Amino acid sequence: MVFYLRNFITDIEGEPLQVFGYLSPSLVYQNSNDPPKVFPVDQVLLDRWKSQMEGEAWKLLLFRGPSQEMEVFQRSKLFDLIVAGSDNDDELEQRMEFSTSLGTVPMIPTKGQGIVAGKFEGGKIEPLGELEIHENLGLTWLRSNIEDDPTLKVFFEEYDAQVKELFFSNLDRMESQRKDSPFIGEVVCSACHSEAAKVWNKSRHAHAFATLKKEGKHFDPECLECHVVGLKPWRAPADADPQMKKWEGLVGFLSPDLTSHLMNVQCENCHGPARAHLLDPTKKLPVSNPDETCVSCHHGSHSPLFSFEKYWPKVQHK
DSSP, X not given: OBOEEEEEEEEETTEEEEEEEEEXXXXXXXXXXXXXXXXXXXXXXXXXHHHHXXXXXXXXXXXXXXXXXXXXXXXXXXXXXXXXXXOSSOTTTTOOEEEETTEEEEBOOGGGOEEEEEEEETTEEEEESSEEOSSSOEEEEOOTTSOOOHHHHHHHHHHXXXXXXXXXXXXXXXXXXXXXXXXXXXXXXXXXXXHHHHHHHTSGGGGHHHHHHHTTOTTOHHHHTTTBSXXXXXXXXXXXXXXXXXXXXXXXXXXXXXXXXXXXXXXXXXXXXXXXXXXXXXXXXOOOOHHHHHTTTSOGGGSTTOXXXXXXXXXXXX
């Protein structure tokens, strides 16, 4: 029987701390035609860990899995503190707690874009950070004023290089879609909507790609989609004009060289592709609720300081 787990003991300012790690088999691919090789938590695992526990050490569990498995650990009473990894479904709300029927435990921010910390002293953990997320722990967001760790920076640079290689490997396949793209770019829009274009030119949206390039993330699709027009296949809203819906599934931006007119956050990021409107101005673009549109990019760890009331006046236009 195999579990995805590990434990080790360390020393924090003279106080022993024993750390256990658990990854649910539900997050690990296993061929359904073969007998399972990785099993969820059960009494066998709990007994094994209990026999390995150091009497004087504080017990910390780092957990990743569903609530049913979390409850098994909560009922066991073996740990002084449990910290959950994000469940990948919390990006919009950026939840900081993992809840079960037995209570809540602190949860690491999505994609690791924040530092969860507490001060371990006198047998207690006191929260550290800008925001208290639990009675034991606090959170500090990883903003630009926090320098990258030199050791980890090497790994991120390798990741960025691999993402860049993958990006270009897809261009040949995607270039054929360029001629059929429903996206036209802000230069065309501004010919008729000049007042709105003036507002846009003064906004940070007009320089969104340069911001990304400065960080070396301009080939990373996860970041790029909110800094260019139409990177992902467009999805038409339910109330879209039939002429608009025919563009569903098509893309816009491919690369700075092939589609430079679609760099930055532009009109079509919020209003949808405008080619049908250009061919026939009576075909109205779908106008979504602004606050709902904004949070498609300005959410959670991507934009932790976002406030619609503060941001909207900077880009509001008619």
